[in-house]
Amino acid sequence: MTESGRPPADAMTNPRADRVRDVAKLAGRPVRFKRGQFLAEGPQAVREALRAHRDALAAGGSELVTDVYASLECLKKNADLLELAEDPACRLHVRVASELVLEAMTDTVTPQGILAVCNFVDVPLEQVIAGKPRLIAVLCQVRDPGNAGTLLRAADAAGADAVVFTASSVDIYNPKAVRSTVGSLFHLPVVTGAGVGDVVGKCKAAGMMVLAADGYGHLNLDDLQDESAARGFDQEVPESECELETPTVWLFGNEAQGLSDDELMQADHRVAVPVYGSAESLNLATAATVCLYASARAQRRGGEQ
Secondary structure: OOOOOOOOOOOEOOOOOHHHHHHHHHHOHHHHHHHOEEEEEOHHHHHHHHHHHHHHHHOOOOOOEEEEEEOHHHHHHOHHHHHHHOOOOOOOOEEEEOHHHHHHHOOOOOOOOEEEEEEOOOOOHHHHHHOOOOEEEEEOOOOOHHHHHHHHHHHHHOOOOEEEEEOOOOOOOOHHHHHHHOOHHHOOOEEEEEOHHHHHHHHHHOOOEEEEEOOOOOEEHHHHHHHHHHHHOOOOOOOOOOOOOOOEEEEEOEOOOEOOHHHHHOOOEEEEOOOOOOOOOOOHHHHHHHHHHHHHHHHHHHHHO
């Protein structure tokens, strides 16, 4: 950007340019997987991508962000983004682009003024297990990208160690899913394309308990939390095979059908989130948030003893 605040001479203004069309192709799954790249849109998502990119390079890893495109107005409002991207540690240069160009690059009706082309961030399941995780969320046949992204964000907020997307679940690199994570995609390990049986088997071998979030579950989440709290206060509590303090894997199922019979059978216990009002059930991401926070609180309480 020039000192006068005017767009530089190399600013991108042609929405039909080859580079613009090349970036726009990442909205499609086949091109994403062929290139191993996806788009992060919006100031917060790009900010977190750049921080992760900087940290990866500092640790001797490979680059995460390859290109950044932004409108002049966005850079004026978010000066830290330009400073972060063009920090020598990031080794990047922000290309100024018109709103029409940014609109042509993305699938959003109203562009957020900035986007980054990023390399895939998923890691092997074995890497997650090697880190001795205490809390993992597994998405089984979750098809809605907004739900998937929101659930990942909730897992991040609850301090989960990883989120696993089974092969039958939505592509987390779907633009809507990425937007729904609001940057959390760059905060914790993500595994994609996994088989439920493989995940469950390896996690159980690592000493983790597997819980299925099931509206018809034989265990009540409130009761489990009460028991956990009682143990935290050294109160007499009957022995239980399901203690929330235990390193745990939560299985979350399809938005409409929930977990399949086969998926339910692989869990150690089925746990229901109680509904006290007249609602038929909770939204998937909401139920997952309640479950993950219940485990996170119990584990932290256990660590304080």
